[in-house]
Every structure is written in C-alpha cells, then in structure tokens.
Amino acid sequence: MMKRSEPVTLTNMCMIKKKDKILVLDRNDPVWPGLTFPGGHVESHESFHDSVVREIKEETGLLIKNPHLVGVKQFFDKNDERYLVFFYVATEFTGTVKASDEGKLTWMTKEELTSKKLAYNFDHDLPVFFDKNLSEHLLDGKIDQTY
Template identity: 60%
Template sequence: MSKSECAVFTNMCMLFDDAGRILVQDRKSKDWPGLTFPGGKVEKNESFVTSVIREVKEETGLTITNPQLCGIKQFQDKKDARYVVLFYKATAYTGELESS
C-alpha cells in the first residue's frame, strides 16, 4: 500500500475592513457559480502565503499583507485527488479594487 497520494493545494482569503465589510466574488462559472472568496491554486514551489497574496492580487487588484491562516478543509475530487483548501483572513491591503 502506497503512503503517498496526489494532493492539490488551494487557498481562499476573506478580506474585510474596519467597518465590517467583507469582499466576496460572485462567480458566473457553470462549474462553480455563486459567492466565494478570492483564491486559487498553489503553484509548484510556491509557499502557501505567497500563493494567497498572488491570488488575491490577480483576482481583485489588491495587495494583502499579513494574511492569517484560519482554517483548513480537504475533499476528494472525482479523480481521487485530495484537495486541501487553506482559508486565510486579512484586513491590511493596498491598491484599487478591480473586477475580475
């Protein structure tokens, strides 16, 4: 029995400000529609923190600093790969919000 398996690492980040406003995306994708937080896949040789900063920048135009890990979820996809989702939260950011 093998002790290794295929795993895909992903992230999501809840961005919020001092007024309690939370940034969400309204996805129009047929594969995964609805409200979600910005995020995506961790690239090969990329750290988890670097990946969430990059994904938020790509999807929102905002550069977050000091993202805090606040949860982890895992599930198996239909091809039997394990997906690991790292959930972050952040309150510090710079830039102008852009629609993706």
C-alpha cells in the same frame, strides 16, 4: 508497506475584511458559481503564503499583507484525489478593487453575505472563517463536518 504520499490539489481562499465589510466574489465559473471569497491554486514550488498573496492580487487588484491562516477544507474530487483549500483572513491591504474574469466583487456585511445565494456548500465553509474554535471543514460523500 503503505504509500506515504498521494496526489493532491492545493488551493487557497481569503476573506478580506475592511471594518464591518467583507470582499465577496460572485463567481461566474460554471463548475462552482455563486458567492464565495477570492482565491485560487498554489503553483509548483510556491509557498502557501505567496500563493494567496498572488491569487488575491490577480483576482481583486489588492495587495494583502499578513494574511492569517484560519483553517482548511478538504474533500475528494471526482478522481477520488485529495483537494485542499487553505482558508486565510486578511485585514491589511493596499490598492484599489479591480474585478477579474473570475466575477464581480462587492463589499458586504456578514449579514448581507449570509442572506444571499452562496456557492455550493460555501455556507459550511463560512464558520471556519468566523469561529476561532473551528479550523477544518471536511467534506466527503458521506460526511460534511466542521471541526
């Protein structure tokens, strides 16, 4: 019989919007450096919603309200285990932007963001955040598709 469960890494990422600006993180992580959106790992027994609220607070100092799930990215890591990233958008928040050890934070327009050096493959994630008709970015060794 086929196994019904598998090991998986659960993470999130959130595009925070303020009028025509987006909060962008310049990650200093050697494994995945460059421009992306803030986010992080879902902890054991934590809801996806609570995890994105917590991660954004930790990485930006902002308390987001009503984050909206807009899509998901999945790929298989170096151990061939599934890795999921839940993509959120938040337009409501309180607090003041305060950078963490993760990297520098900057408000940019979409045009500014797309003209810069992005984190590896993040250019393929961006359409899921901006196009309401897309909901998934699937990445594996052979295929890089957005649905």
